[in-house]
Amino acid sequence: MQRIGVFVCWCGSNIAATVDVKAVAEAAKHEPGVVFSTDYQYMCSENGQAMIREAIKEHRLTGVVICSCSPRMHEATFRKTAVSAGLNPYMVEIANIREQCSWIHKDMAEGTEKAIILARAAIAKVHLNAPLVAGTSPVTKRALVIGGGIAGIQTALDIADAGFEVDIVEKAPTIGGRMAQLDKTFPTLDCSACILTPKMVDAAQHEKINIISYAELDSLSGFVGNFTAKIRKKARFIDETKCTGCGICTEKCPSRKGLNDFNMGLNTRGAVYIPFAQAIPNVAVIDSAQCIHFRTGKCGLCEKNCSAGAIKFDQKDEILEREYGAIVVATGFKPIDASAFNEYAYSDSPDVVTSLEFERIMNAAGPTKGKLVRPSDGKHPHEIVFIQCVGSRCTEDATKGKPYCSKICCMYTAKHAMLVREKYPDVKVHVFYIDARTPGKNFDEFYRRAVEQYDVDYIKGMVGKVSVEQDHLHVQGSDLINNEQIHINADMVVLATAIEPDPTARALGTMLTASMDTNDFFTEAHPKLRPVESPTAGVFLSGVAQGPKDIPETVAQAGAAAAKVIGLLCKNELTCNPCVAHANEALCNGCSQCERVCPYGAITYEDKEVRSPEFRGIKRIAVVNGAICQGCGACTVTCPSGAMDLKGFSNSQIMAEVDAICR
Amino acid sequence: MSLTNTVTAEDLIRISGVDPSKCMQCGKCSGACPSYDEMEYHPHQFVAMVRKGQIEKLMASDAIYQCLSCFACLERCPRNVEPAKLIEAVRVAVIRQQGMNHMTANDIPEKLDEKLPQQAIVSAMRKYSK
Amino acid sequence: MSVNQEWTPNIVAFCCNWCSYAGADLAGSGRMNYPANVKIIRIPCSCRLNPLFVLRAFQRGADGVILCGCHPGDCHYSTGNYYARRRMTMLFSMLDYLGIERGRTRVEWVSAAEGAKFAATMNDFVKTITDLGENKKLEDLRCKK
Secondary structure: OEEEEEEEEOOOOOOOOOOOOHHHHHHOOOOOOOOEEEEEEEOOOOHHHHHHHHHHHHHHOOEOOOOOOOOOHHHHHHHHHHHHEEEEEEEEEEEEHHHHOOOOOOOOOHHHHHHHHHHHHHHHHHHHHHOOOOOOOOOOOOEEEEEHHHHHHHHHHHHHHOOOOOEEOOOOOOOOOHHHHOEEEEOOOHHHHHHHHHHHHHHHHHOEEEEEEEEEEEEEEEEEEEEEEEEEEEEOOOOOOOOOOOOHHHHOOOOOOEEOHOOOOOOOOEEEEEOOOOOOOOOOEOOOOHHHHHHOOOOHHHHOOOOOEOOOOOOOOEEEEEEEEEEOOOOOOEEEEEEEEOOOOOOOOOEEHHHHHHHHHOOOOOOOOOOOOOOOOOOOOOOEEEEEEEEOOOOOOOOOOOOOOOHHHHHHHHHHHHHHHHHHHOOEEEEEOOOOOOOOOOHHHHHHHHHHOOOOOOEEEEEEEEEEEEEEEEEEOOOEOOOOEEEEOOOEEEEEEEEEEEEOOOHHHHHHHHOOOOOOOEEEOOOOOOOEEEOOEEEEOOOHHHHOOOHHHHHHHHHHHHHHHHHHHHEEEEEEEOEEEEEOOOOOOOOOOHHEEEEEEEEOOOOOOEEOOOOOEEEEEEEEEOOOOOOOHHHHOOOOOOOEEEOOHHHHHHHHHHHHHOO | OHHHHHHHHHHHHHHHHOOOOHOOOOOOHHOOOOOOOOOOOOOOHHHHHHHHOOHHHHHHOOOHHHOOOOOHHHHHOOOOOHHHHHHHHHHHHHHHHHOOOOOOOHHHHHHHOOOOOOOHHOOOHHHHHH | OOOOOOOOEEEEEEEEEOOOOHHHHHHHHOOOOOOOOEEEEEOOHHHHHHHHHHHHHOOOOEEEEEEEOOOOOOOOOOOOHHHHHHHHHHHHHHHHHHHHHHHHEEEEEEEOOOHHHHHHHHHHHHHHHHHHHOOOOOOOOHHOO
């Protein structure tokens, strides 16, 4: 029989105003096993905790029930209190009489009655509690960063600077990500490549950072501190160790049909290519779908011209198996497909471009060498219309577009407008906007400069239709402030398309068992207090994979994620959650049902010698790895023989609570 | 137009099934409207005015007959507000108050103009055959 | 149905620790009222709810049982609520077969941010059960005080 102590908290007047705490304490005294019961103004205060400690010692308590606020608030506090008095922390149960009682009920009698029932349920549960001991597991002191954009690079640099090894897995042939494609950055207008490429070099030269480019995560097993990843290194048909990045092969390649992804498909490239001049690793890659050698078996010009002998047509995908203690998701974004918005004629005219395409057109290293020309005829445009919120801020039930604000479009559109006016003062620039959203340091000032100094024509209202007419685009939109319809004959239209998570994110989320929202952004463990951690232990979030953000925010989050990873990797071992499943050997018949429902692969089977009154001999039974099990309890309900149970939330404990409530 | 004050915003919302509170006043509906220049009130104003309960002005305006029911606003609205249905509801509210003095389908053939586009006939049916 | 004026339903709510229990806490911090006859039992995940617990509650005299979990796709354990959904569907059809009113049991998805939804759900559920009246069919009379 347990010796239970009940402690009823007033929480000042938070509980005491609608619950008669004395009556609750008094009622608890008459429950079986309760040897001590009291009330106090603030149980969580130092005095309150001291009172609990003394009672545990004086009355030789084996179980403690605290009637107070939600266990989500102070369960950890009171467990520590119990430990300091020599009691097992899992012998403490909380009856939530604040959030789920005093705060929602107004009537004192009603509130008191419910509080007594909740206390009774907690007492009934404690009767069946058993001391639990948390196990430990070792930590592999290496981190995996998925995605080599600015988010991944910054996270990797910060982790590596703390002395831990980091692998960056990047699916493209080079790191750099979206930021490498940008021309200038707001609100300072400094060149994107000038600030990014030194970081890329830092990452490449860091002795603790290992860049695995042109590779993707194939599978992942394990748990926090002990992940095992299989990484598929795609065949680039180039020996990375031999290639010097001289670029001769890219010049000699006769195939010129492959679309240049780095330039958003605005021009073509050879079948063997280096994405851009500052690529890291500076190693060529062969696009086998375009390569004449792969299609016809002939050609091989690159091979003949490579003085380093780096071309390897017979290269195969390679699987690397590596162990990690922590994983950072930095998979970034892509712009949505603008062709769904046929009212903007994106598919009908090459002069309607997305902002990222415009970014490449304005970039000195882009397809036009930074000269602003119309993609259709290469002529200088005289009038450009920017349309904001293309695909952002739509309703959930809209057939196209995203419900969220993409956050960066207002600022980059102001930047584009300003850059155009700066370089080509003869070009008229119109911006159709719904709201100009500029929260951020020096952001609104930047936007105002576009309006005041650069005379950009901001029109509040949306464009209803863009139609292609002979040599121009007819843009029709409403000006909501002047209450008039605007018709503009533009040479180019730039669509500020919404951004969405990279399409690889969903599959990755499933692989990592990291939860995602309906838009495929990774969910944080707490939206305010744990913004860089995934609810899945050991998985951290960096950059736009978690939600739309600009470069400074991404870098800040990357640093925060790195700090969390460092905090984890500094530990030599981790304490596991002891509330895990376990199989009763006498009852288990090794049917494998539990293994199938376990989302973590925590259950395996062993042939064990069992000696019970019913059975003697060797039988196949389920074994739960306590370090992997997260304690969801799916197996306990699935088990047909009732062998599986969950520590801390056992069948008998929950039944006891049900009985206490229904008594 | 003294009768109009019996129609409320709730009536229009019920008739049309449109929730004007979903509107973010981006004006894409009006930007897409081919009758914009003819209409006294534009599609986005219909939504805003119903939200604010300014029904009488809308019912008294010719704008309800200048709407072509082409559904461009409904098609392009990023927030699925469907202004065309709201305009239709105002029209219906006006017609219901006028009593049963509207055209029937049989009246149409003699009034039909050879050059009338098909779309306009459909629109006329929508407008007058309630 | 003649309902005793004194009688109020007794309702057991099973809430998953990560979403719905937090949602219930949020309803509390928002001071959103719902009747005191709802008593919450915390379980780690909606998939921890053994259908037997529901039967046990009815047997012991509960008048309604509600399970709240994370929205499909948002489960902390990634797939738990899908199992819960299927199991409850099976249980509901069995209860239906036994002649237990369908309204006495319910599954509702409440996220940690949906305090208002939690309170509204509970208000609605209590009303439904009050209208249905006392659970007499499954209640084991031996369990009566």
